[in-house]
Amino acid sequence: MRKFGFVLGALLLAAIPAVAKDAQYVLHIDGITCPFCVATSEKALKKIDGVKSVKSSLRDGTITVCADDEKVTFTDEQLLELFKEKGFTYRGKEETGACTA
Structure with a gap:
């Protein structure tokens, strides 16, 4: 009976998915002035393992990135370097907590 309880407990623990902590970053970028600029930057960021989503604001010159906090720092x-290669100027970042989107 103890073996059954142990096995059942182990199966229940295995069935609970691991919850990854995510973080949201707001990147301040100069030079992002058109939809092509946005697409180029978003594509480069999405190639980074652990990046979950990317949203840009041409008006604000920002890119908001949601990433797995355990995979991406x-x-x-x-x-x-990433934005210099794309022809833009990186100005800084803010970590704004958990992802909202």
Whole structure:
């Protein structure tokens, strides 16, 4: 009977999905002025393992990224290089907590 309880408990624990903590970042970018600029930047960010979603605002010059906090740690150096390669200027980032979208 103990074996049955142990096996049942192990199965129940295995059935509970692991919950990944996500984080939302707002990236401030100069030079993003058209839909093509947005598409280029979003495509580059989506290639990063752990990035869940990307939304841009041409008006604000920002890109909002939702990412798995355990897989992605954005550094200023990484983002400077990524946006420099695309022809834009990275100005900084804000971590705004859990993803809202």
